[in-house]
Amino acid sequence: MSDNSDSIQNWSCPLPLPHKDKIVLGHGSGGKMTHDLIKIIFWKYFKNSLLNSGNDAAVFLPTDTKTITGSKFAICTDSHVVSPLFFPGGDIGRLAISGTVNDLSMMGATPYYLTAGFILEEGLEINLLEKILASMQQAAGEAKVNVVAGDTKVVQKGKADGLYINTTGFGVISPGVNISGENAKPGDVVIVSGPIGDHGIAVLTARGELGFETDIRSDVAPLNCIISSIVEASNKIHVLRDPTRGGLGTTLNEIAHQSGVCITIEEATIPVRPAVSSACEVLGFDPLYIANEGKFVVIVDPVDASKVLDVIHANPLGSEAQIIGEVQSKPQDRVLLKTTIGTTRIVDMLAGEILPRIC
Amino acid sequence: MSDNSDSIQNWSCPLPLPHKDKIVLGHGSGGKMTHDLIKIIFWKYFKNSLLNSGNDAAVFLPTDTKTITGSKFAICTDSHVVSPLFFPGGDIGRLAISGTVNDLSMMGATPYYLTAGFILEEGLEINLLEKILASMQQAAGEAKVNVVAGDTKVVQKGKADGLYINTTGFGVISPGVNISGENAKPGDVVIVSGPIGDHGIAVLTARGELGFETDIRSDVAPLNCIISSIVEASNKIHVLRDPTRGGLGTTLNEIAHQSGVCITIEEATIPVRPAVSSACEVLGFDPLYIANEGKFVVIVDPVDASKVLDVIHANPLGSEAQIIGEVQSKPQDRVLLKTTIGTTRIVDMLAGEILPRIC
Numbered sequence: 247m248s249d250n251s252d253s254i255q256n257w258s259c260p261l262p263l264p265h266k267d268k269i270v271l272g273h274g275s276g277g278k279m280t281h282d283l284i285k286i287i288f289w290k291y292f293k294n295s296l297l298n299s300g301n302d303a304a305v306f307l308p309t310d311t312k313t314i315t316g317s318k319f320a321i322c323t324d325s326h327v328v329s330p331l332f333f334p335g336g337d338i339g340r341l342a343i344s345g346t347v348n349d350l351s352m353m354g355a356t357p358y359y360l361t362a363g364f365i366l367e368e369g370l371e372i373n374l375l376e377k378i379l380a381s382m383q384q385a386a387g388e389a390k391v392n393v394v395a396g397d398t399k400v401v402q403k404g405k406a407d408g409l410y411i412n413t414t415g416f417g418v419i420s421p422g423v424n425i426s427g428e429n430a431k432p433g434d435v436v437i438v439s440g441p442i443g444d445h446g447i448a449v450l451t452a453r454g455e456l457g458f459e460t461d462i463r464s465d466v467a468p469l470n471c472i473i474s475s476i477v478e479a480s481n482k483i484h485v486l487r488d489p490t491r492g493g494l495g496t497t498l499n500e501i502a503h504q505s506g507v508c509i510t511i512e513e514a515t516i517p518v519r520p521a522v523s524s525a526c527e528v529l530g531f532d533p534l535y536i537a538n539e540g541k542f543v544v545i546v547d548p549v550d551a552s553k554v555l556d557v558i559h560a561n562p563l564g565s566e567a568q569i570i571g572e573v574q575s576k577p578q579d580r581v582l583l584k585t586t587i588g589t590t591r592i593v594d595m596l597a598g599e600i601l602p603r604i605c
Numbered sequence: 606m607s608d609n610s611d612s613i614q615n616w617s618c619p620l621p622l623p624h625k626d627k628i629v630l631g632h633g634s635g636g637k638m639t640h641d642l643i644k645i646i647f648w649k650y651f652k653n654s655l656l657n658s659g660n661d662a663a664v665f666l667p668t669d670t671k672t673i674t675g676s677k678f679a680i681c682t683d684s685h686v687v688s689p690l691f692f693p694g695g696d697i698g699r700l701a702i703s704g705t706v707n708d709l710s711m712m713g714a715t716p717y718y719l720t721a722g723f724i725l726e727e728g729l730e731i732n733l734l735e736k737i738l739a740s741m742q743q744a745a746g747e748a749k750v751n752v753v754a755g756d757t758k759v760v761q762k763g764k765a766d767g768l769y770i771n772t773t774g775f776g777v778i779s780p781g782v783n784i785s786g787e788n789a790k791p792g793d794v795v796i797v798s799g800p801i802g803d804h805g806i807a808v809l810t811a812r813g814e815l816g817f818e819t820d821i822r823s824d825v826a827p828l829n830c831i832i833s834s835i836v837e838a839s840n841k842i843h844v845l846r847d848p849t850r851g852g853l854g855t856t857l858n859e860i861a862h863q864s865g866v867c868i869t870i871e872e873a874t875i876p877v878r879p880a881v882s883s884a885c886e887v888l889g890f891d892p893l894y895i896a897n898e899g900k901f902v903v904i905v906d907p908v909d910a911s912k913v914l915d916v917i918h919a920n921p922l923g924s925e926a927q928i929i930g931e932v933q934s935k936p937q938d939r940v941l942l943k944t945t946i947g948t949t950r951i952v953d954m955l956a957g958e959i960l961p962r963i964c
Contacts, residue, residue, distance in 0.1 A: 270958075271961045274850075274962075275850065275851060275961075276851030277855050277954050277956060277957070278956050278957075279956070279957065280851070299786075300859065301711075301712060301786050301863075302707075302846065303680060303681030303711070303776070304679065304680050305677050305712055306678055306680075318665060319665055320663065321663045321665075321775060322661055322662035322663065322720070322754050323721070323722045323773055325722040325723070325724050327758045350661075350662050352661040353660060353662045353664055355662065355664070359680055361681070363682045363683065363771045363773070364684070365686060365769055395680050395682050396682065397682050397684050399684045399685075399962075401686050401766065401962060402962075404763065405766045406765060410758075410769070414722070414773035416680060416775060417662070426664075428659075491633075491635025491636075491639070492634060492635030496635060496636050535636070594637075596634055596635065596636025597638070598631045598636070599631040603633075603758075603760060603761075
């Protein structure tokens, strides 16, 4: 596609928005008001030639992926409905970019392009929308990805909760990289990149549901840079996964099932901040099931475990990483926890719902 | 990625859903209930090895795109919030697949992969969800595309309107194909593939807002097959666009602005079904602004116009196609309508909102 970055200037209606402060149904009409909203508000934050072409789809030549032959592609999608929209350490915009960047990263893919689909509720303050878009821009900058296609719909007041954002990601996996949930092998070492449960407790705090204050901030962050550093350092990484909804306990269960192995972890080695631990105790929650948005699990051949741990430690996003366990052949499809009091218990997948709309 | 289609059998919990009839918040937990919902309900309709891998992203080798070198990629995204969920001739599921397939097609891309992100409202009947998934499966089959990655979120009752679906599409544009909104040239012929306004009026009928009955059915359909037949037949197609939200009037304005041309159309040649025409008259609507979901506009070099029209006519989706106008150099950025009474009027972009939540 030719460069259409100048197409912004081609439009004849750089008028002020007819409804300056709030989203109205007309912003979803597909007509002039939608075009104004996109050009005046959205393009301010996502200016790039692909997005701004004004066509039905973003078109690109995959020239920046030098060795396209032999490479694999990765695609993932994630809708974000977190409540409230802003919480300590982040907001729905940062979450929407990070979540999708991270899902691609966990397959060993380099994220290239993101799309963003917005469902806006009538009455949403444009001010607030702009804050969220600025946060998306910031996170996309950290991750060095571009939002290349977008969509905006508006629903009546009471038919959404402020806004929902879908982000879909497209990435490229270099030849030779084979990281997947079914690759865990007996003997492999299990690493977690830092303290668990921060995101869930931060969102809970923002909802005022804790009944007390905490200084916990969400860990929400794009992890592609730290992931690419460990994938470069070792070709013996078998599994990567970010323990989001469902928490570390559910994530490890998914891997144990996919690989047909047992994952045994030691409670004493799992990093949990004291404030998260206390909050969980008060609420009767297990930190193993609390969501994270800036942590990852690595399952790696023991030969490379300490090298990988060193690389993770060298990055501020992984400075508190720990080896928390290992993979065994039996009992298959199980996660076992060696507790601090010396017993062993089964860690099952999260059964019901403890924290709705955490992401 | 290895073929993981058997990973369905690996899961240990093929239990009946704990809540058989309705969506509950637990279905969005990311834990066991989410996994059950996905495996028992969603996989029934979207079974393919990429989707069912259980990983964070679908991974694929672009082997089916023989000449990847020189090809361009296309990505587009669309959130669907149509109300009601079912309407004569279609439903939100068929719309979600067709809309994204069509956006890719309008860039001359062959759609390969789709993602689907669902936002479900607590209390949504599983029965109804299944009907929508079956409709998506049917439309994806017609379009010969696979849904390779998905996401499911649940929000509380009153925070969505049944369900919303985002679909994002990935396609490949063969070398030499260059179809884009800025390519319209003076002298080009403008073709519309059939009667306009069916979708909008069908949805309005389903809402009971018309005050009378019509037999109008939505035209919602994937257009990739008919589009590929005309792209194969002519290398002189300059612009393709589907006149969805905002209707034909808005679509032609977009093209006129992008290409910096004038598009003149003749009212007498624009196909509109009598029932659509009557409904519009009663409601004070102009069919030019009513949404379509299975129609397209072709702007083509006059040399190939009749050949392209013949190919469109040969397909049931285009049997009522018409040449409706031509492209002129001036006045730039304008759409002009020669009316049946011999006057010429400016067709502007849709100003406000006439039919919210039409797609």
